[in-house]
Amino acid sequence: MYAGRKEKIQKVLTTNLYHGAKSIYETNLESDVAIVLGNEKEGISKDLMAYSDGNILIPIHGMAESLNVSVATSIIVFEASRQRMNAGCYDQEFDLTNQHMSETWQNYLQQARPRIYEKDAMLLNHMVNEKMEQKKS
Numbered sequence: 001m002y003a004g005r006k007e008k009i010q011k012v013l014t015t016n017l018y019h020g021a022k023s024i025y026e027t028n029l030e031s032d033v034a035i036v037l038g039n040e041k042e043g044i045s046k047d048l049m050a051y052s053d054g055n056i057l058i059p060i061h062g063m064a065e066s067l068n069v070s071v072a073t074s075i076i077v078f079e080a081s082r083q084r085m086n087a088g089c090y091d092q093e094f095d096l097t098n099q100h101m102s103e104t105w106q107n108y109l110q111q112a113r114p115r116i117y118e119k120d121a122m123l124l125n126h127m128v129n130e131k132m133e134q135k136k137s
Helices: 070-084 099-112 114-136
Strands: 011-014 033-036 056-059
Touching: 033 070
Parallel strands: 011 033, 011 056
Antiparallel strands: none
16 A cells, blocks of 8 residues: 555655654655554554654654644644745745646645536636736736
């Protein structure tokens, strides 16, 4: 199940505290990375841990041992965004004439908006192009 996905991702990071976990602030989150968080009770399965390239943690000071998984997710995604913004990853304009960006956009629409996409993909693309033109002016 996981093997096919691993081929598409540069790195898989897990939130397992017991296997040499490294702070998210000391981890490069700028590249394509999948971050797997386990639930508070069970953690991450051994099967999934076999695909891990490293373990990360959010440093916590005080009496708390861990964070709720939704809170931890928010903090990690924010840190990845911050690192990517500082590295200039978001400086590139969104351009549907760029083949990679167009393919990524189409994949997003198919997965995130399947009913709208099936009805009228051209309309969605037109709406995005209009928004991009408005931003330029």
